[in-house]
Amino acid sequence: MNTILKTQGLNxxxxxxSFPRTIxxxxxxxxxxxxxxxxxxxxSLVGESGSGKTTLAKVILRLVQPSSGAVTVAGHTxxxxxTRPNHNEFLRTxxxxxxxxxxxxxxxxxxxxxxxxxxxxxxxxxxxxxxxxVEEALAAVGLxxxxxxxxxxxxxxxxxxxxxxVARALIPRPQLIVADEPVSMIDASRRMIxxxxxxxxxxxxxxxxxxxxHDLATAYYISDYIAVMNKGRIVEFGDAKQVLSQPQHEYTQxxxxxxxxxxxxxxxRRNPTTG
Amino acid sequence: xxRLDNIVATYTTQRGQVNAVDGVTLEIPDSIVMGIAGESGCxxxxxxxxxxxxxxxxxxxxxxxxxxGLVNERGEPVTTDNIRxxxxxxxxxxxxxxxxxxxxxxxxxxxxxxxxATAGRKKEVLAQVRDFVQKLGLPPESIDAYPHQLSGxxxxxxxxxxxxxxxxxxxxxxxxxTALDVVVQxxxxxxxxxxxxxxxxxxxxxxxxxxxxxxxxDKMLIMYAAKVVEYADTDDxxxxxxxPYTLMLTNSLPTIGDERARRGLPGSPPSLWEPQVGCRFAxxxxxxxxxxxxxxxxxxxYQRGHFSACHFAGDVAALKESMQAGPSLSEVAHxxxxxxxxxxxxx
Ligand SMILES: Nc1ncnc2c1ncn2[C@@H]1O[C@H](COP(=O)(O)OP(=O)(O)OP(=O)(O)O)[C@@H](O)[C@H]1O
Ligand SMILES: Nc1ncnc2c1ncn2[C@@H]1O[C@H](COP(=O)(O)OP(=O)(O)OP(=O)(O)O)[C@@H](O)[C@H]1O
Ligand code: SF4
Ligand SMILES: [Mg+2]
Ligand SMILES: [Mg+2]
Numbered sequence: 001m002n003t004i005l006k007t008q009g010l011n012x013x014x015x016x017x018s019f020p021r022t023i024x025x026x027x028x029x030x031x032x033x034x035x036x037x038x039x040x041x042x043x044s045l046v047g048e049s050g051s052g053k054t055t056l057a058k059v060i061l062r063l064v065q066p067s068s069g070a071v072t073v074a075g076h077t078x079x080x081x082x083t084r085p086n087h088n089e090f091l092r093t094x095x096x097x098x099x100x101x102x103x104x105x106x107x108x109x110x111x112x113x114x115x116x117x118x119x120x121x122x123x124x125x126x127x128x129x130x131x132x133x134v135e136e137a138l139a140a141v142g143l144x145x146x147x148x149x150x151x152x153x154x155x156x157x158x159x160x161x162x163x164x165x166v167a168r169a170l171i172p173r174p175q176l177i178v179a180d181e182p183v184s185m186i187d188a189s190r191r192m193i194x195x196x197x198x199x200x201x202x203x204x205x206x207x208x209x210x211x212x213x214h215d216l217a218t219a220y221y222i223s224d225y226i227a228v229m230n231k232g233r234i235v236e237f238g239d240a241k242q243v244l245s246q247p248q249h250e251y252t253q254x255x256x257x258x259x260x261x262x263x264x265x266x267x268x269r270r271n272p273t274t275g
Numbered sequence: 276x277x278r279l280d281n282i283v284a285t286y287t288t289q290r291g292q293v294n295a296v297d298g299v300t301l302e303i304p305d306s307i308v309m310g311i312a313g314e315s316g317c318x319x320x321x322x323x324x325x326x327x328x329x330x331x332x333x334x335x336x337x338x339x340x341x342x343x344g345l346v347n348e349r350g351e352p353v354t355t356d357n358i359r360x361x362x363x364x365x366x367x368x369x370x371x372x373x374x375x376x377x378x379x380x381x382x383x384x385x386x387x388x389x390x391x392a393t394a395g396r397k398k399e400v401l402a403q404v405r406d407f408v409q410k411l412g413l414p415p416e417s418i419d420a421y422p423h424q425l426s427g428x429x430x431x432x433x434x435x436x437x438x439x440x441x442x443x444x445x446x447x448x449x450x451x452x453t454a455l456d457v458v459v460q461x462x463x464x465x466x467x468x469x470x471x472x473x474x475x476x477x478x479x480x481x482x483x484x485x486x487x488x489x490x491x492x493d494k495m496l497i498m499y500a501a502k503v504v505e506y507a508d509t510d511d512x513x514x515x516x517x518x519p520y521t522l523m524l525t526n527s528l529p530t531i532g533d534e535r536a537r538r539g540l541p542g543s544p545p546s547l548w549e550p551q552v553g554c555r556f557a558x559x560x561x562x563x564x565x566x567x568x569x570x571x572x573x574x575x576x577y578q579r580g581h582f583s584a585c586h587f588a589g590d591v592a593a594l595k596e597s598m599q600a601g602p603s604l605s606e607v608a609h610x611x612x613x614x615x616x617x618x619x620x621x622x
């Protein structure tokens with residue numbers, strides 16, 4: 001078994017305001033996750049607003065320093081006191097996809113030049129080899145290099161640009177992609193195109209995903225495992241289908257009871273035409 | 276009854292003029308919750324602005340008007356021309372992203388009593404507001420706070436309180452629960468429904484979440500590229516839609532416990548800047564025929580109270596059946612070619 005993602009005693013305390021009126025917010029409270037598998041997996045992270053999901057993602061991505069504890073991804077320790085992973089090795093270990101693709105790219109640069117630079121830097125590739133790596137990554141998300149070439153971010157639709165940002169994350173061939181609400185800004189009718197793409201990339205690129213979302217139905221659809229967060233803690237973890245059909249923790253049950261489902265209404269309604 | 280008569284709403288920009296709502300004719304019965312759904316940019320918020328009568332540069336009405344089925348204090352019928360004098364008292368509006376539309380430097384209570392409808396009665400109104408927010412599950416002191424001191428859920432409740440305080444006949448709510456977690460969302464929607472039951476007003480609710488529509492609306496309006504494509508009782512929208520776009524909208528997302536593989540709807544709506552010929556959905560429609568590309572389908576009442584703008588409305592039931600007979604999730608889960616079927620077409 002390989003360790004895909006492991007967190008040990010992870011804590012993050014934010015301090016707000018200045019002395020003597022500082023308020024401390026415990027965004028992560030003793031997070032211990034241990035996901036081991038021989039196959040790549042998709043792990044969903046769900047839970048209330050402000051429960052610490054984005055903070056956990058940022059700690060894994062080294063964008064935020066944990067107050068204590070450590071994170072290991074695919075056998076590499078990536079976060080924790082004194083951890084200084086080799087930069088290129090880190091990029092090949094974990095990559096992000098953000099909620100708003102228009103913020104992931106600079107508005108003043110063509111998307112393809114950004115992708116080529118990523119390939120040149122991470123893979124230490126020369127121009128031709130870099131272009132080939134970009135072509136491959138774009139093909140994996142169903143885009144063609146010739147269609148993308150020379151275009152600025154505002155010349156793409158939101159869905160297309162999100163796919164380009166998935167391609168950017170794929171270029172270093174990372175072990176884990178951390179995707180924080182990657183489809184919440186994409187129209188409902190096209191959301192499944194990206195969700196199905198994640199499943200395809202798990203097969204084709206052997207990449208694992210940490211998928212952060214408020215949408216428990218897509219979490220049910222794509223994930224192998226699910227972690228439910230509430231107030232900085234992981235209150236339930238397990239097989240996704242199991243947890244979402246037989247929730248054990250009170251908060252998971254409340255979450256599932258609150259989904260506006262397409263069957264069984266909360267209150268009765270009438271049909272204005274037929275009564 | 277609210278009547279919309281051939282509404283054309285136009286934005287004037289540097290590039291020229293574009294019709295964001297293009298010929299909408301409708302009758303909305305009183306005391307119902309009506310949902311509005313459709314892709315980003317299809318004109319939902321623009322239609323809400325027209326209904327509120329908030330029309331001013333760059334938005335103008337190129338045609339049509341709204342008859343609200345009300346009479347004002349002078350005994351005249353209320354229409355687009357005079358609806359502004361009824362703001363707050365007879366019609367209220369929770370705009371999109373209203374979480375941030377509360378004025379950040381003004382205490383909540385001052386935002387309440389600054390309505391024209393309360394001029395000269397501040398003290399009396401303030402006492403009523405305190406009672407009212409308490410009834411909505413907020414501490415009465417919450418109206419003394421500045422918006423940033425309240426959580427997202429509390430701010431949203433305050434917006435609902437403001438919109439319902441004067442018991443208006445019509446409440447317009449544009450995405451009132453987006454960006455809230457489902458637990459808070461449910462409590463706010465149930466609160467709105469409770470108030471509606473008590474006051475018997477008409478609520479128009481824009482949401483991109485079909486589950487929200489299913490839970491709380493009585494009728495639904497589905498829009499596509501500035502047009503109404505379907506209008507019916509909510510149960511009919513979900514059980515027996517008569518437009519392929521509606522079917523895709525209600526069927527593309529998975530639900531917990533359903534093991535069917537789902538596919539998105541690739542492509543995007545046509546640019547409203549180009550002249551439109553035929554059905555605006557034709558490029559993405561799985562059952563489009565030559566006729567669709569030449570002849571625009573009019574909004575037609577196929578069954579009592581059930582309108583659709585599709586030449587082949589009668590074929591949608593069969594399309595639904597074929598979608599439900601599609602492969603299961605486990606059949607496609609390891610088949611990359613099936614998972615990537617829609618990527619080529621999604622431009
Ligand atoms: N930079 C920061 N400084 C201070 N507090 C912060 C900071 N970032 C986040 N927080 C706080 O930490 C807690 C966790 O926030 P986080 O963004 O991780 O939640 P989340 O689960 O991602 O929420 P959402 O579902 O709304 O995106 C919240 O109370 C938040 O206000
Ligand atoms: N102030 C404006 N000036 C020019 N065009 C505008 C303006 N506001 C909206 N539009 C255009 O009008 C069309 C309809 O916009 P509208 O905001 O009504 O869409 P919507 O259905 O509410 O979308 P969303 O789901 O993203 O909120 C879009 O093409 C939009 O770009
Ligand atoms: S009119 Fe034709 S293209 Fe338009 S929705 Fe109906 S079948 Fe599809
Ligand atoms: Mg977050
Ligand atoms: Mg809108």
